[in-house]
Every structure is written in structure tokens, then in C-alpha cells.
Amino acid sequence: MQKSFDISSSAGRYGVEVGTGLLSRTLAANPDAIIICDRNLSGYLPATAAEPIYIDAVESNKSLEAAPSVIVALRQRNANRNTHLIVIGGGIIQDISTLAASIYMRGISWTYLPSTLLGMVDSCIGGKSSINVGGYKNLVGNFFPPKEILIDTAFIRTLDAEMVVGGLYEAAKICYARSFEDFRDYLDTKPSYPLDPDGAEAVILKSLTTKKWFIEVDEFDNKERLLLNFGHTFGHAMEAATNFGVSHGIAVGVGMLIAINYATRRGELGAVGIERTAALAGHVKSKLGDGKFSVVVSPPTIPIDGVLEKFTHDKKHRTDAYRVVIPRGDGALELVPQQRSDEVHADIRSAYEETIADIGWQFE
Ligand SMILES: NC(=O)c1ccc[n+]([C@@H]2O[C@H](COP(=O)([O-])OP(=O)(O)OC[C@H]3O[C@@H](n4cnc5c(N)ncnc54)[C@H](O)[C@@H]3O)[C@@H](O)[C@H]2O)c1
Ligand SMILES: [Zn+2]
Numbered sequence: 595m596q597k598s599f600d601i602s603s604s605a606g607r608y609g610v611e612v613g614t615g616l617l618s619r620t621l622a623a624n625p626d627a628i629i630i631c632d633r634n635l636s637g638y639l640p641a642t643a644a645e646p647i648y649i650d651a652v653e654s655n656k657s658l659e660a661a662p663s664v665i666v667a668l669r670q671r672n673a674n675r676n677t678h679l680i681v682i683g684g685g686i687i688q689d690i691s692t693l694a695a696s697i698y699m700r701g702i703s704w705t706y707l708p709s710t711l712l713g714m715v716d717s718c719i720g721g722k723s724s725i726n727v728g729g730y731k732n733l734v735g736n737f738f739p740p741k742e743i744l745i746d747t748a749f750i751r752t753l754d755a756e757m758v759v760g761g762l763y764e765a766a767k768i769c770y771a772r773s774f775e776d777f778r779d780y781l782d783t784k785p786s787y788p789l790d791p792d793g794a795e796a797v798i799l800k801s802l803t804t805k806k807w808f809i810e811v812d813e814f815d816n817k818e819r820l821l822l823n824f825g826h827t828f829g830h831a832m833e834a835a836t837n838f839g840v841s842h843g844i845a846v847g848v849g850m851l852i853a854i855n856y857a858t859r860r861g862e863l864g865a866v867g868i869e870r871t872a873a874l875a876g877h878v879k880s881k882l883g884d885g886k887f888s889v890v891v892s893p894p895t896i897p898i899d900g901v902l903e904k905f906t907h908d909k910k911h912r913t914d915a916y917r918v919v920i921p922r923g924d925g926a927l928e929l930v931p932q933q934r935s936d937e938v939h940a941d942i943r944s945a946y947e948e949t950i951a952d953i954g955w956q957f958e
Pocket of ligand 2 (some may be wrong): 842
């Protein structure tokens with residue numbers, strides 16, 4: 595299996611490699627690099643590594659408000675335009691580092707080592723930063739891809755079941771969004787928890803080579819790439835209304851179930867579509883631990899009114915219509931505006947309530 599490939603972007607080509615031992619290899623090859631690292635991952639760094647800039651992986655740190663402290667830390671380490679950064683962490687560290695690397699002295703080169711499965715299968719490619727401002731999540735951002743992305747699967751060994759399953763949901767979403775064939779290929783990689791390094795390589799490569807198509811054909815989110823928001827609009831409202839008590843990847847998985855439920859009640863699916871979305875829903879539910887909380891150890895009670903409030907105010911919607919990605923016809927995804935009507939509101943509410951009850955979570 596090919597373990598490395600390139601991505602072409604407006605910022606040039608950048609490489610992706612999947613394997614083990616990549617962290618120690620890149621640290622040895624770049625002794626003068628400045629390291630930015632998730633504080634929780636200090637145990638992964640060899641004692642000989644230079645003192646990194648540690649960042650706590652909390653949402654408040656991927657914000658415009660927190661960005662100056664990273665910039666100042668770079669200056670205090672005498673970073674200049676020729677400095678190379680090595681960034682180690684999940685999506686939070688990636689987001690703030692993308693921003694910092696892009697604006698420090700108008701841009702310095704960086705290598706990214708994603709440490710979460712979500713980072714490995716999804717966010718590490720595409721070059722985006724998503725930054726919180728004034729309490730609004732992912733409100734601003736830019737594109738500044740790393741020079742190279744090294745996916746060291748050794749990081750997986752300290753991820754818990756919820757983090758692994760959350761990553762698998764993003765991978766399932768990417769593959770399903772491309773085609774049902776790609777989703778089947780994803781299932782053939784035997785995505786499961788626990789995930790051994792060989793299994794991880796197969797699912798990561800499948801997910802990333804599939805996402806590569808989306809970001810090369812639509813780098814700036816104008817058409818095809820928008821399909822990758824599947825599960826996100828419904829899921830994000832649950833993350834926000836529970837103050838991130840539902841983690842991102844799990845919210846995306848449950849969000850896909852809600853989108854499927856909604857599309858079904860709107861009569862959008864034909865017989866093949868019902869079968870295909872059932873395959874996706876079956877996969878998602880099987881990984882939730884049969885609705886018996888084995889993955890999400892203590893699911894929060896979902897405040898439906900609060901969730902609907904967040905849903906209706908999502909920044910992706912238009913004033914007259916909700917912009918949601920749903921399966922239609924044979925199950926292929928489409929971005930389908932939904933007029934803001936009482937009927938649509940009632941179906942959205944029912945889709946949330948029925949899905950949450952179905953997976954054994956509580957709502958109020
Ligand atoms: N820019 C993008 O394209 C993009 C895409 C998707 C998500 N995101 C963002 O990414 C964030 C979520 O990122 P995430 O889920 O990758 O994780 P994270 O960065 O939020 O980290 C979650 C927790 O896992 C810990 N952690 C990280 N690696 C670990 C490891 N190997 N072992 C044990 N613990 C580890 C962290 O310290 C933290 O406590 C969200 O803010 C989301 O908005 C960005
Ligand atoms: Zn996501």
C-alpha cells in the first residue's frame with residue numbers, strides 16, 4: 595500500500611506520509627525547528643528535544659484572543675522568516691498553529707504531526723484554520739497548509755474509545771460523501787476500536803486519499819467540499835448547546851443519523867437511498883456501543899430547545915432557508931436549502947428527538 599502522496603493546492607504541493615517513527619525522524623532532521631506541542635503530549639517528546647511551546651488543547655486557546663501569546667512565544671524563541679515549525683497535536687493545536695504560522699512575519703513553513711484520529715483522517719489536510727472569536731466557534735480562519743504532514747500512528751495508543759470512534763465517524767462521512775463505493779472501501783478497512791497501527795494506516799489512507807479529491811477539486815469550499823459538512827450542522831448545534839459536552843466527532847456521527855432521519859421524513863430518499871443510508875446509520879450506531887453508552891461514557895442530557903436555538907442561528911444558514919447537507923434519491927449527498935417554515939421546524943425537532951431516543955441518550 596502506498597503510504598505517501600501529494601496534495602496540490604494554490605499554496606503549492608505538500609506531502610502526506612503515514613507510518614511510525616515519524617516524530618523522532620522529523621525531530622532529528624530539524625534540530626533547529628521550534629516545536630509547538632499539545633501540553634498533554636509532552637510524554638511523546640524525547641528528552642533531547644528543545645523545550646517546546648506548549649499549548650493546552652482547549653477551545654479557548656484556538657481563538658483570536660489567545661493568538662498573541664503564541665506569536666509572542668515565537669518571538670521570544672527568536673523565530674525569524676527562515677524558522678521551521680514542528681506542530682504536534684489535534685485539531686485545536688492545528689487550528690491555532692495554522693493561524694500563527696500564516697501570520698508570523700507574514701508566514702513561516704511548518705510540519706504538522708496530527709495526534710488525534712480526527713486530525714489524522716480529516717483535518718490535517720485542506721490547509722484550513724478555524725478560529726473562535728468572542729465566544730463564536732470557528733468564526734474566522736484562513737488557508738495555510740503545512741509543508742508536510744507526517745502521520746505517526748503511534749499517537750493512537752493513548753486515545754480513548756470516544757476519540758477513536760469520533761475520528762472514524764469523520765472518515766466514514768468523507769468516504770460516504772464521495773460515493774457509496776468509497777464508503778464500502780472504508781468499511782473494508784475494518785474500522786473499529788481498539789485500532790491497531792496497521793488497521794489505522796488503512797483507514798487513514800482511505801479517508802485522506804478520498805478527502806484529497808474534495809480539496810483539490812474545490813479548495814476554497816464553494817461546491818463539492820461543502821458536502822463534507824454532512825452531519826456537521828445537526829451535530830454542531832448539539833456540541834454548542836451542551837457547551838461541548840458532546841465531542842466533535844461523536845456529534846458528527848449522531849448528526850449524520852439526524853440528517854438521515856430528517857431526509858427520510860421529508861420523503862427525500864428512494865428505495866436504494868433508504869438501503870444505503872441504513873448501511874451508514876448501522877455503522878454509526880454499531881460504534882456507539884449499541885446505544886448502551888460504551889463509547890460515550892456519560893452522554894449529556896440533550897436540551898432540545900437549546901439545540902434548536904443553536905441550529906436556527908448557525909452561521910452557515912441564509913436568512914430565508916437552512917443550508918443542510920442531506921442524502922437524497924439513491925442516497926448521494928446534496929446541499930439542499932430548507933425554507934424556514936413551521937413544517938420544516940417540526941421535522942427538524944422530530945428528527946433530533948427520535949434519533950436521540952433511538953441511540954439511548956436522554957433529552958429534555
Ligand atoms: N481546521 C480544520 O480543518 C478542522 C477540521 C475539523 C476539526 N477542527 C477542530 O479541531 C478541534 C477538535 O480537534 P481534535 O478532536 O483533533 O482534538 P483536540 O485538539 O480538541 O484535543 C482533544 C483532547 O485530546 C487530547 N489529545 C490529543 N492527542 C492525544 C493523544 N494522542 N492521546 C491522548 N490525548 C490526546 C488533547 O490534549 C485534548 O485534551 C475542534 O476545535 C474543531 O473545530 C478543525
Ligand atoms: Zn468535523
